[in-house]
Amino acid sequence: MKKFVSKTMSLLLVAVMALSLAACGSKTNDSSQAAPESTGSASGESTAATQPAGNSGEKIVNVGVTDTLGSLNPLLLNGGEINKYATALMFLPLMELDADLNFQGMLADSITTEDNRNFVVHIDEAATWSDGTPITAEDVAYTALRLTSPVINNTAMMYYVFEGVGDDGFVEAGADSVDGIQVIDDKTIQFTTKDSMSLTTFENSYARYLLTLPKHVIEKYTEEELSTAEWFNQPDVVSGPFYVTEFDVDHYISYKANPDYWKGAPKIDKLNIKIVDGSQLYAGLQSGEIDITQHTMSVIPPEDYASVEALDNVDVVYGSPVTNQSMFIQTANVPDVRVRQAMLYAINRDQLLSELLDGHGEVVDGFLSSASPFYDDSITHVTYDPEKAKALLEEAGWDGSQTLRFYVNSGDSTFVNAATVMVAQWAAVGIKAEVQTVDFATLMSVAGTRDYDILAVQYTYAPVDPYPDVAWLLGGEGSWTGYGDDEVNKALTSTQLTSDVDEIKGLYSIVDKKVQEDVPMISAYIISAQGAVNKRLTGAVPSVYGFFNDVQNWDIAQ
Missing domain, CATH: 3.40.190.10 (Periplasmic binding protein-like II)
Structure with missing residues (x-):
């Protein structure tokens, strides 16, 4: 995992x-x-x-x-x-989320699993290409095979999770099938993963992003031609x-x-x-x-x-409130949890939400918003308490000599204003911070090098499947935050072993409570956009x- x-x-x-x-x-x-x-x-x-x-x-x-x-x-x-x-x-995904965060069949009418490793996809019996040809499991398998081609070299689709695909995400050049993607009949195909995966992760990360192509049309192209074929600019056969x-x-x-x-x-x-x-x-x-x-x-x-x-x-x-204005703290540079807690207590997040977003959003602690079926509304967010922040800093022996480098996206004028307010609120309790506004490409470069103290970015954690993002961000030394915790790791891994919503909700509650306690990330606010x-x-x-x-x-x- x-x-x-x-x-x-x-x-x-x-x-x-x-x-x-x-x-x-x-x-x-x-x-x-x-x-x-x-x-x-x-x-x-x-x-x-x-x-x-x-x-x-x-x-x-x-x-x-x-x-x-x-x-x-x-x-x-x-x-x-x-x-x-x-x-x-033009080319339908297998499934898509609807406005209520339920998975709606698009090309497929069902996806099931009995063991969280074998996922059976059934194509809608009525599904046809615009030229009248039935859409079949062979079309799906052929598209998936092309997505695992080292010649096409799509590294973003993450197909290394399936049996028969290398850890680099590709099969051998010239392969004519994938062991973990097998056609059962004309309308049924099975995907087999190397490790356990929740149904929602399969649906959200794979069924939503596999846009099936017509095999009877594109098989005439070599793999080298598929990346540049003019047909894709004005396709004449679509689903x-x-x-x-x-x-x-x-x-x-x-x-x-x-x-x-x-x-x-x-x-x-x-x-x-x-x-x-x-x-x-x-x-x-x-x-x-x-x-x-x-x-x-x-x-x-x-x-x-x-x-x-x-x-x-x-x-x-x-x-729905889904876009989290996250502030990641490089825990190696701010190792004392009491200092990180003080940073959280010193910010008046309700004021930021009210004055900068006119209340269109919410304040939470952790990663999940109220839009997620796994959101635990019993977790009360930490409220503004500058005196508590001062007491924590005194307990930690904070002398105020360190200046924290606070990297912010220069293109986000709303949060640039928020950062200015937060720096003033931190200063009021004895924490010095300096805002460094950079363009987004530079911000991502800084995140990758982890050469920062605080880094703010808008981040959407998929409400139905936050696992990949959260597991990465709390993944220890190699992650943006540098934060790792055995209890958190166990809870996150366990989310992939069950499809029970209440059980998964309890596991993410463990994660969000630990984030509230250890503060590797502060959620400034979650945006409900217009x-x-x-x-x-x-x-x-x-x-x-x-x-x-x-x-x-x-x-x-x-």
Whole structure:
């Protein structure tokens, strides 16, 4: 199990980077680039009639996001959210989380296990490619084989957990099968892991990210060709509700409906993902140039929340609290637990939440938010108590001579302000700290070298499967925090041996209580981000998870 944790780092860093950059809304946009067709009008009354010439009557929906696209090739998928969701509009995952954090069948209709090692996936009997060919277990197995190819060299997908795959995540060059991925029949495939894994970990880390390709189409390409084949830029055979028509990785992705979608033809004709700066989302929603935003791919700056709420043409939905503003403490540099406890007591986190996020979020201790089915609401968060902090420092013999280096993402203006407040609150109890603002790439480099005292980053711990992230971050000397604890390790490993929600909840409760006690990480606050949707759009609701699950039902009110 430790091998699984250590190997997750490449994917985790990509995911943290994608989510943090999106949350900062730091994308810069070159407005000189061609943009997709718009449904909006200058007056803000966005209607289907306001189309460019030649498109009258078409139903077009524009999604505003603040992240940039990497690739639409499922074999090159990484942890970036926009890459996954934009590609999954054409090639469905096996499963996806819905808005209520339940796993919803997409290409598969069930995944079961009896021993937490053999996972049986059944493909929906109705699933067909857009050319009418049935989608089979052979398609899934062929895609998985290509994902384990050393020629394609996708290191982010972590397939080393399966039998027959090397510890580097690859099979032998030219292999025609994977021992741990076996076709049972036309609609059934079995994945076998080397070590025990919970069903939720398999579903969240693998079923959500395996975007199956049509074997009968792509088998004509050599492995060398698959990474660069032009077919992936405009595929003519898909399993999902849309075909991509054109895209610019920095500005937009345009789609047309797949009328033969096996779950039902989309009600809208075209979908555009418009990539903009976070500061442009309000104006786009106001004018109708943007119809809908999503909480993690298209984060509206908190300073614009009130303005968006005031728009007459828009409904606002605040998302589940999932993005944790985490502050990691390098325990080797701050070894006395009493000093770390004092740092926690000295911060008025409720004030930060109220004044910087207008209360849209929550304060917890540990990693899990109230969005997680494993959240223990009996753990009361440590409240602001500067006198308690002073007493702990005195007990620890803290002389105040050390200046703690506090690394913060310069692109996150909200937390830069929060860090300034915290430094003042620490100073009031006798802890000197100096904020060092750096760009995100530098921040991740500092995290990797562990040459810091405190490092802050927005981090989304998957509510249904926090194990890979938490196990890495508390993984001892090699982790960001340098913190390790036998009781914590035992509890985390045990989460992979059961599927009982109450049992898993109890195990994560042990972890969060130890984090509250030993303070290798402080959760400054957890963000409940704002999403918005134009009132003319029906069947579409902004949600942290499951946003595009039923996009075929989106429609435009007449």
